[in-house]
Amino acid sequence: MKNSLKPKYDMRLLFSCLFLVSFFSVFSQEETTPKIEPVVKIDSLYREDQFYFSVTYNLFTNAPTGLKQDKFSVGLSGGFLRDMPINKKRTIAIATGIGLSYQNFYQNLTISKDASGALVHGVTDYNEFVTNRFRQYLVDVPLEFRWRNSTYESYKFWRIYGGVKFSYMFSNKSVLDNGETTYKITNNPYIAKFQYGVYLATGYNTWNIYVYYGLNPLFQAVKTNEGETVGVKTINAGLIFYIL
Template identity: 70%
Template sequence: MKNSLKPKYDMRLLLSCLFLVSFFNSFAQEVKPELKPIVKIDSLYREDQFYFSITYNLLVQGPSGLKQDKFSAGISGGFLRDMPINKDRTIAIAAGLGFSYQNFYQNLTISKDQNGKQVYGVNNYSEFASNRYKQYSVDVPIEFRWRNSTYESYKFWRIYSGVKLSYVFSDKSILKDGDNTFKISNNKDINQFQYGIYLSAGYNTWNVYCYYGLNGLFDKSVKTVLGENVAVKAMNIGLIFYIL
């Protein structure tokens, strides 16, 4: 009788030992500290950005009597490569590539005489139905940058200033005087190479923008029918948006 009970007790003892081993093993796994992955922060960041601007276009320093009508709008966009030059990366130089469309409604008219020669004049608005000039250009902006950015935040204050070099690859003026329509494309008197200075400042995405052309839209030799130089320059005021 005693011999028959012994295997049962041995089995119970074995099962109890297995239960204790399993319990302590589970407890050890629960109290084991969790190792979190180490996240490396890139302190060598750059503010490479796409930009988009919308502006109100002005003509300045033109012949006497020059006026503008309606809303002359301009849009531009492109990409800027950021190159920090200090340890905190708050000062940088940037260069980029972009495209611009500029539109001007004004009373500086371009027509042709009976011999096909282009004639420039400053006319009263009562003397024509509509008059506009537009141009398309490839832009190369080069700017000096200051910002209080950090590698932890993309929202910061900025002041960017620089020069913009532009190549006008297409232009067109349209004058409707009531009887005739004069359409002149790729005007040989237009300065294809234009350049100017600009300033943008603001916080995060929203920034004010101002550009002033240093050379004229037209060649220096161009004169109106009254003998005045058509030394008109472009000025753009508006908003510029930076998108990472």
């Protein structure tokens, strides 16, 4: 009798083991592996470091009697600015950098030489010469205070940038053709090598209005034929473009 029951118990034990194995197998298949998402870091320390390029119309202010400008006097400048935010939202910053400028002036302030070779500066009527122009080349160091409503997600924003610009004129040249003689004066010693002024740039995204006003006179210890001091200062007005 005992021998006949043993196979039955063995079969029951076998079926019980198979059932448990199948149960755990199904249970384990229902478990899902969690999906690993990449971590996206928000740049909370972004800067508005920028290359800039400007195109301006150049004007003289504080001019002596009779001085007038002719044609389009163009100015070009470009450089790089390093942005240094000073508030948590990074909407207020200080920036400085370095750049180069080319300034061209067409006017009737003539520069020639007398019989002894000394330089002569005078305000001359336009019908007394064929062409007269003055060019200068400068290294610029701007220092500006910045406000903008930018974020780390967008490069399109409103801005108001203003500051001071210090410039060193490393070269200048004037050319006067009076119909008989052409005077080419290079590196006129009476022109101020160090120049400085204030400026403002405001606009949206890439396009911005730019105005610069020179604070020191362009010429030093120069008088016209009439004995009037040449204390002209410069104004540059045009567009400035910022490129990240």
